[in-house]
Amino acid sequence: MKVISFNGSPRVGGNTEILLNEAEKAVQAAGHDVKRFNLNKLQIKPCQDCGGCEKTGVCVIKDDMTGIYQAIRDADRIILASPVFFFGLSAQTKMVIDRSQAFWCEKYLLKQPLAEGPNGRKGLLLLVGGMKKDIGIQCSEATAKAFFRSVSVPEHETLGFLEVDQKGAIVQHETAMGDAYHAGERLVAI
Numbered sequence: 001m002k003v004i005s006f007n008g009s010p011r012v013g014g015n016t017e018i019l020l021n022e023a024e025k026a027v028q029a030a031g032h033d034v035k036r037f038n039l040n041k042l043q044i045k046p047c048q049d050c051g052g053c054e055k056t057g058v059c060v061i062k063d064d065m066t067g068i069y070q071a072i073r074d075a076d077r078i079i080l081a082s083p084v085f086f087f088g089l090s091a092q093t094k095m096v097i098d099r100s101q102a103f104w105c106e107k108y109l110l111k112q113p114l115a116e117g118p119n120g121r122k123g124l125l126l127l128v129g130g131m132k133k134d135i136g137i138q139c140s141e142a143t144a145k146a147f148f149r150s151v152s153v154p155e156h157e158t159l160g161f162l163e164v165d166q167k168g169a170i171v172q173h174e175t176a177m178g179d180a181y182h183a184g185e186r187l188v189a190i
């Protein structure tokens, strides 16, 4: 299975990355490689709403999204991992989602949804926030759901952890590490 992941946190060794490592470990243990995109390291311009993709489904901007477009197109499984920033996804994550407007156009305007492989397309959303309020999880979930459906991922699981703020604090969480590992297992189970 082709499995790709997006790490939307800028904090190296932070909570998002630790959770993502756990989920990926399970995917790898099941015999699948994971191609990870560390979004903070990539050059990705925000969507310009130029309408360029409306008639073609192809974005006119040429940057590091070019490789991501192809990876999303080919993927059987997509893991999206982000910290909660100001009640939503990180800017690094949102940039990829907005640029996926090209897939939205391809699916909804051109009526050409991405093709499913024999194992279907599934997603996993991993979220970490420092606050008690779960509105950040709810808002992030709504945006991520719109992304997943636009790239023809009809079902995804969401794991959201709150009150995890200090770098690396997620490892002290009672269930998070095991939860992420098991979600990785379920993601690639047939």
Ligand SMILES: Cc1cc2nc3c(=O)[nH]c(=O)nc-3n(C[C@H](O)[C@H](O)[C@H](O)COP(=O)(O)O)c2cc1C
Binding pocket: 009, 010, 011, 013, 014, 015, 016, 017, 082, 083, 084, 085, 086, 087, 088, 128, 129, 130, 131, 132, 133, 136, 162, 163, 164, 165, 166, 167, 168
């Ligand atoms: C710019 C910024 C905005 C944040 N906004 C929120 C927020 O709205 N809600 C929340 O629960 N946590 C918020 N946090 C806390 C982070 O989500 C939390 O520290 C998280 O563990 C960071 O994950 P990381 O270690 O993977 O970067 C914010 C942190 C930063 C730096």
